[in-house]
Amino acid sequence: MPVSPSPSGPLGVAVLGAGKMGADHVRRVDRLIGGARVAAVADPHPERVASVAEEIEGCAAVTDPLAALDAEGVDAVLIASPGPAHEEALLAALDRGLPIFCEKPLVPEPEAALRVVEAEAKGGRPLISVGFMRRFDAEHQRLKALLDADELGVPRLLHCRHRNLAVHPYFTEAMLITDSVAHEIDSARWLLGQEITAVQVHRPTAALPDHTGLHDPQLVVFETDGGVVVDVEILANGGFGYQVQTEAVCARGTARIGEDHGLMTNTAGRWGGEIAQDYLTRFADAYDRELRAWVDAVRHGTTVGATSWDGYAVAAVSAAGVEAQRTGRRVPVALAPRPARP
Template sequence: MSELLGVAVLGAGHMGADHIRRLDQGVSGARVAAVADPDTDRAAEAVAGIEGVSVHAETASALDAPGVRAVLIASPGPAHEEALLAAFARGLPVLCEKPLVPESAGALRVVEAEVRLGRRLAQVGFMRRYDAEYQRLKSLLDSRRLGRPLMLHCTHRNVASPPGFTSAMLVNSSVSHEIDAARWLLGQELTAVTVLRPQPSANAPEGLVDPQFVVFETAGGALVDVEVFVNSGFGYQVECEAGTARIGDERGLAVTTAGGRHEEVAQDYLVRFADAYDREVQAWVDATRAGRVTGPGVWDGYAASAVAEAGVRALENGGRVTVDLAPRPDLYA
């Protein structure tokens, strides 16, 4: 197929604008055909200089715009369910940024809608599956060269939390990436969550429980722990250790001067995972043009939302909370 894949991008904020740039400049086989954002000035700014793009305030009008054959959802999580169901109704393939839907009930409705279609249409944006280091760790664990995985140790640190960031969001926004990565790396569902609350950092805004220590149990008897710290003050840092294997130590520019050594630390997830985002979107474009869906799907998005909900309850209640998943449909076997 020689024709470029026309993509409607929903959301022109930080993530959406980056995907617009990526589709226009970073991947092959696709173009931005339409963009939708309630702030049409922001949308117009995001596509400035890109020819043939229509700007819309409403999702439906963007999906129905001329040349649209696929959808990339980068709007806030609460808007995802409506956008996904609208895309399904039009038979449009979707790449949806995480979360699929923040609430597990809504995510399950999306699962049920896709099952009724009888075919997969949506991929969820868990980009760590496309990161070169994570892929090498996955291959190593699958090979069983180190034996059966028993524990994963993870860290997830940000420079500072944005305004309005809540204690629950450390789990259902930040740690949602570790939830999917753990399920994928281990090939097991997460079955229970415990959240431990140390004394908040002096860097944390008033009332924010930060850092947190999250422990997941898996169906195969493994344990996964995550230190999440969103006001570290120094940079964006993601690490994962399985036995003697460890990722996340790759360094940026190192400068030795005046008797010391300084190494750069990424300040933003779009910097740390820039290559993973490029790989993810390129893989989605290639698969979509070939009429296929690959990568993490709607079931993975639902499972992540269900585990995150259990994690928020564990944070609030201070105890161990089990994860209750619906039966997995054959479409996702």
């Protein structure tokens, strides 16, 4: 049963959260996406929500997320508030039968994520799309297509690099997994079509805690139920830019993405080019494509990209990863039984 916005009009979207990510999504819905408009914005900071909403005609600005869900003309909801606020917003939106685009993480804790999965399942129709934007990145899609086409044979290893310029001082050791490696957890599962069954963390001690107190980088090794070993270098304060690279080692060859050679210069004794400085730059096109696909999907009564189950699985593997990080041991991952997809 498709959502029915006013037949001739655009999809009215309530955006929860007016921080960096939320404001970026508001701009996207307002300026770049056909067939949608921002009907309401909610954020606990009154000035922030006002400044984001004021440039958009007919957009309600509220501090209570539930008020945004109930604002006039709201057909769907985009959740870009901090992770701890997600569960309440998700359950409220599910309760109202609203299609949801939820920025990652779905919900930080596995148990809570499972409650959301079950609430959606009870409703009888798929309503939740989770914002793992790599699924909409052109290079990731090319790699996925190559693996799906079985051109290189069975994948056996996946090497991943996830490098950040720098992280905020409040970034914790655990967030290396739950906030950063969470992306690789999702993309490895998606690229391989497999679930993760165990995780172990190798932590260089040459990486004495830096100024932010982090051991950085770390090498996180996953095992999947298809027998693939996935290693992830997570680097939080690399100092040189934002890089996301993946190489699949398959039975008949390897395939690699993530090296931008678009613009190359020769200057002052060096050849090379610039490294993107953040994910909003690197994945700008992916974010655009993702939201456009979501608006289309909502109009057709379905979801796109990662599902609530994916959101739960990432939360469960992340929790095991934090345990592995703490103990240095191999930690098995046991997922709950998967509810039937509504």
